[in-house]
Amino acid sequence: MTATIRFFARFRELLGTDIQAPVEAGATLTGLVRRIAKQNSEGYEAIFDESGNFREFVIIMKNGKRIERGAAGITLVSDNDEIAVFPPVAGG
Amino acid sequence: MIAIQHEDVDIGALVRNAKEHGTGAVVVFDGIVRDDDIRQIELEAYEEVAVPELRKIAREASEKFRLLHVDIVHRIGRLDIGENILVIVVSAGHRKEAYEGSRFIIEAIKAGVPIWKKELTKQGGRWVPGEHPHGSGQPGYHIS
Numbered sequence: 542m543t544a545t546i547r548f549f550a551r552f553r554e555l556l557g558t559d560i561q562a563p564v565e566a567g568a569t570l571t572g573l574v575r576r577i578a579k580q581n582s583e584g585y586e587a588i589f590d591e592s593g594n595f596r597e598f599v600i601i602m603k604n605g606k607r608i609e610r611g612a613a614g615i616t617l618v619s620d621n622d623e624i625a626v627f628p629p630v631a632g633g
Numbered sequence: 634m635i636a637i638q639h640e641d642v643d644i645g646a647l648v649r650n651a652k653e654h655g656t657g658a659v660v661v662f663d664g665i666v667r668d669d670d671i672r673q674i675e676l677e678a679y680e681e682v683a684v685p686e687l688r689k690i691a692r693e694a695s696e697k698f699r700l701l702h703v704d705i706v707h708r709i710g711r712l713d714i715g716e717n718i719l720v721i722v723v724s725a726g727h728r729k730e731a732y733e734g735s736r737f738i739i740e741a742i743k744a745g746v747p748i749w750k751k752e753l754t755k756q757g758g759r760w761v762p763g764e765h766p767h768g769s770g771q772p773g774y775h776i777s
Binding site for chain 1: 664676677678679681682683685707718719739742743744745746747748749750751760761762763764
């Protein structure tokens, strides 16, 4: 199984985007993003706190729908899912 | 017209097109790259989510303020000082609804549409922090 991870803005600069990640059965959204983010310590620290939880301001989406930070740890990732992770928006 | 695009937009043409039957007021919001001692600005969007969000905001504004026509064009890519970033054109029967509808749309975009901007300076670059850093800065959140 494979999922796509899309980082935006500062997170994209640190970690890249459109990352094709292999997903094992039972993988959670938090676990998958942690694994990818660990490839760059600055990127990991921008997204996760010392306990390995998503920082308060981080916004997470799965297939275009927002996932609450608290639910990301129990949300399973399936084949072909698109996970987006980004900082607060600043358009306009 | 609801769009996220690199190209600039012809505001005059949008205004002409906004004059639906019954229009008594057209309000144009034009967000510009300000000279904050920067060289350029770079905008990025999660387009697959941002465009439907803009459509939803336009629908909500139309219903809430009885707007007759709504255009939202948000640009992405690198823009120079003085260039248009965001153009909102609304028409309504009366000025009150047109002004309020336009304001609703810009505030909703700032609160929740996944678009980011980075100021490019002589020293490098800095991401502009969102105005809603905690909780509300998320798609689907609208000022009511």
